[in-house]
Amino acid sequence: MTVRLDIRQQPHCCEFRLTWGEGQQLPPIPLPLPTLVLGAYEQWQRAYLNFYRTFRGRVVGVGSLSEVDDRRAQLVKAEADLLSEFHQWLRSPKLSDLRGQIAQLAKARSLQITPEPASLTIFLTCHPIELERLPWEAWEIGQELGTVTAIRVARAPDQIRAQPVKAKRQGRNRVLVILGDDTGLDFKADREAVQGLGAIADIHFMGWQPGQDSAALLTQVTAAVTDPRGWDLLLFAGHSNEAMTSGGELAIAPNLALSVNELAPALAVAQQQGLQFALFNSCSGLDIAKSLIDFGFNQVAILREPIHNRVAQEFLVQFLRAMAQDKDVHEALIAASQALKLEKNLTFPSSALVPSLFCRPGQPLFRFRKFGWREWLRQLRPTRRQALALAGVVGLSLLLPVQSRLLEQRSWSQAIYRRLSSQVTGPVSPRPITLVQIDEASLVKAGISSPNPMDRAYLAALIDQINQRGARVVGVDYVLDRPAPDGSDDQAIAAALQRSVAQGTWFTLATIPTDYDAWSPILPDEKFPSPLPHWALPGDIRASEVYVSLVNPWADPAQTPLPFAYLLALAAKLEADPAAVAPRPSFENSSPLISQAVDYLEADGTSHTAWSSARSRYHPITLLGYWVKQYWLQPIVDFSMPPDQVYQTVPAWQLLEGAAAGNRSWQNHIVMLVPGGYGEAGVLPGQDNWPIPAAVRHWRFWQAPSAPAPSTITGGEIHAYTVHHLLTQHLVVPIPDLWAIGVAILVGQGAVLALQRRSLSRRQGYGLLVGATAAYGLLSLQLYISAAVLVPWLLPSATVWIYALPMVNRWKPNKPKSFAAPA
Known part of the structure; x- marks a missing residue:
């Protein structure tokens, strides 16, 4: 509730008018003119000016007083x-x-x-200025009435034309200190008092420097006040004086x-920025305070009379100390x-008796914002x-086609970075990987016109050749679950497999899920003397x-x-395990070969998957991601490595x-018999x-321009990359991009x-953003190689720009001159 007391001098009386709430009011109350009070004020002012010799103002004569021994x-x-008279x-x-x-x-x-102790504020308006000069803050009306609630007086000008400004700054408090003409003054104590706020606010000093051009100083003051980062508190220290027509005057240099009116446009900008x-x-700040409230300020604290330098410094120390203790400006002024x-x-x-606070009634009193973790989190709230x-960026990050496209482009960028940074060589496989590819030329030479399904006699011949070269780990990337039209073809491949298994060859044969929640057999069972799984490993070729x-x-x-x-x-x-108890492929096995392998690996109490990297197994977060159609933390195929470092093709x-390659032995190789890119390859043609x-296109072009x-990569080549990894x-x-965006939100707001x-200037801001984005990109590229971690770049960078770009656009095109006065 707003309580206002308007006191106006009429020709023969002073009229008191009290209003409150929603239009409630008392009838005007006439009171005799305060002739004795004004006379006592003039006597007090003479004594005051006589006692304090040095002032922060240009004071003209206001009377004379004979020198006395005890001023x-x-x-x-x-x-x-x-x-007493008052x-x-x-x-x-x-x-x-x-x-x-x-x-x-x-x-x-x-x-x-x-939430705080209750107090009643009376907003006092006086006219003419002779009444305003009286020490209304000393009216102890609360003590007179014996009320429990504190009653305090704040001043309000009789003219307020500007609309209240709703803009509020966010983030750490910022204080602009303008140090004016220091002729006869010492601002050292002022500086120290303001610097005491350093724990809760950023302090920026500016002021006149010897030899500085007046025009440059005025420009500097305007640039400082209109700084796009905004201010919470504007503090002026120095000489000032009343000037009714110009709103008060500030001596900013000898x-x-x-005038306040001259500074009004810059102050309007500052208000829009908080x-x-x-x-x-x-x-003598009465005219200054009334003008600023009229321009739209919520509160202005001033000293009504000429003030001694040491008194001004002591007031400032006490006022800012109270502000630092989380008091509002009215509480701080009363405390000071x-x-x-x-x-x-x-x-x-x-x-x-000298300090006064002018306020715009109905507006919250200013106090420094606390800046703890809650306030910091509040800063993260974006604009509309x-x-x-951000919603668009997050939506893109959740679309699987977008994710796949971003990952492909990232692998391509990574391949270029490997080449340009001379980091082409990646991890070397302990066993070379060889792909025997049945390509179009092989089909033509073999006279195979219908390769789907593949001629099993042809596969048998290839298995025999692989066996002759000594390969002991072989994968066949062809589904052979159904009997061939010609029974002799099944007999041929069965014989070839038996000859290889007899030599100790480990076979991984292809299987796929069926429509009945089962898995296809790896070969027609009737062709072999032992159940198929007992001497070969069934691998999921998807x-x-x-x-x-x-x-x-x-x-x-x-x-x-x-997986295959x-x-x-x-x-x-x-x-490669030399242990005698290690499992071996044999037609004499009495249990599935994979079961023997699992039992052997778990003999020491560890999981059968512990031999490989933990990244090769499902992470609980990955499984959780499947519920929302995401592939969180699932490793990717690293196509940024050149194919010739991963596998060789024959x-x-x-x-x-x-x-x-002549008759070179493949004894230490992992060999895969795979389709080589012909059109019908696959369970379904193509x-x-x-x-x-x-990335693969990049390497193939770079190595053989x-x-x-080529326009395709085969499933066998993808298997080869996976085996290598x-x-x-x-x-x-x-x-995940979504996670990185979350971090980028914190980074962007930070x-x-x-x-x-x-x-900074706008150009410098753009340069900083571009440079930081590029540096982050380089770091991300190197982390990919050094730590095998893909940190997203595009969407997180866009998120940081979403937060930072509006602020950079508010900066001036050219960097303003520094307005920090020397400490």
């Missing part, structure tokens, strides 16, 4: 006389209804539940005064006045435009061109086949004709041919809070 005693007596005038019986109504309002206020309170620690009255009255008599942009197929550590491998590439890597490990026709990743540009434990884990403390 202090004269001032103390003048103050007592002034307050209180006697206000205790007039004619004001009994007014005092009674104020008492009722105070009582009603005391019954309200508030022989250079700046400035609501100003403190003028200078002389009380300190001058009770603690410094002997040193600075009558100084407690930022929220819409693959992704983006993600590595993971192992489910909770599934029974005998019931749910493990994983089994090849496991077979390589077991084949056309099937060359192997059969003995032209494949299903085994994938669009070529941009004159060769025809498992053998070298090189599994690149992508950090960057905004940090940049708010700096004065």
Whole structure:
């Protein structure tokens, strides 16, 4: 509830008008003119000016007083006389209804539940200025009425034209200190007092420097006040004076005064950026305060009379100390006045009568914001435009096609970075990986016109050739679950497999899920003397061109086949194990080979998947992501590595004709018999041919620029990459874009809070953003290689820009000159 007391001098009386609430008011109350009070004020002012010789103002003569030996005693007596006459005038019986109504309002206020001690503020407006000069803050109306609720007086000008400004700053408090003309003054104590706020606010000093051009100083003042980062408190220290027509004058340099009206446009900008309170620690500030409230300020603290330099410094120390203790500006002004009255009255008599607070009624009182973790989190709240942009970025991050596209482009960028940074060589597989590819040329030379299903006699011949070269770990990437039309073809491949198994060859044969929640057999059972799983490993050949197929550590491998590439890597490990009890492929086995492998690996109490990198197994977060159609933390196939560092290819026709690298042994190789890119390859025609990743296209072009540009990559090549990654434990884990965006929100808002403390031009801001984005990109590229972690770049960078760009756009095109005065 707003309580206003308007006091106006009429021709023969002073009229008191009390209003409150929603239009409630008392009839105007006439009171005799305060002739004695004004006379006592003039006597007090003469004594005051005579006692304090050095002022923060240009004071003209206001009378004369003969020199006396004890100027202090004269001032103390003048103050007592002034307050006596003033209180006697206000205790007039004619004001009994007014005092009674104020008492009722105070009582009603005391019954309200508030988080802080209740107080009643009376907004006082006086006219003419002679009444304004009186020390209304010394009216002890609360003590007179005996109310529990504190009653305090704030001043309000009789003219307020500007609309209240709703803009509020966020982030750390910022204080602009303008140090004016220091002729006869010492600002050292002022600086120290303001610097005491350093724990809760950023302090920026500016002021005139010897030899500085006046025009440059005015420009500097305007640039400082309109700083786009905004201010919470504007403090002026120096000489000032009343000037009704210009709103008051501020001496900002010797022989250079700046009127408040001249500064009004800059102050309007500052208000739009959050400035609501100003403190003028200078002389004769009545016109300054009224002008600023009229311009739209919520509160202005001033000193009504000429003020001694030491008194101004003591007031500032006490005021800012109270502000630092989380008091609002009215509480701080009362605390400072009380300190001058009770603690410094002997040193600075009558100084407690000088401070005043002008307010715009109905507006919250300014106090410094606390800046703890709650406030910091509150800073993260985006604007409406930022929220819409963030929603778009988050939405993109959750779309699987977008994720796949971003990952492909990232692998391509990574390949370029590897080449340019001379980091092409990646982890080297302990066992070379060889792909025997049945390509179009092999089909033509073999006279195979219908390769789906593949001629099993042809596969048998290739298996025999692989066996002759000594390969002991072999994968066949062809589904052979159904009997061939010609029974002799099944007999041929069965014989070839038996000859290889007899030599100790580990076979991983292809299987796929069926429509009946089961798995296809790896070969027609009737062709073999032992159940198929007892001497070969059934591998799930399904693959992704983006993600590595993971192992489910909770599934029974005998019931749910493990990924094809994983089994090849496991077979390589077991084949090289010299232990006599290690499992071996044999037609004499009495249990499935995969069960024997699991039992052997778990003999020491560890999981059968512990031999490989933990990244090759399902992470609980990955499984959780599947519920929301996401692939969180699932490793990707690292196509940024050149294909020739991962595997070598041999056309099937060359192997059969003995032209494949001579007769070199493949004893230590992992060999896969795979389709080589012909159109019908796959369970469904063409299903085994994938669009070529941009990174692989880059390597193939760079290593063979004159060769025809390929358009596909085969499933066998993807399996080869996966086997390589498992053998070298090189599994690149992508950090989900959604997570990175969450971190980028914190980084973006943190960057905004940090940049708010700096004065940069718009060009510098753009340069800083571009440079930081590029540096983050380089760091991300290197982390991919060094730590096998893919940190997203595009969407997180866009998130940081969403937060930072609006602030940079508010900066001036050119960097303002520094406005920090030397400490």
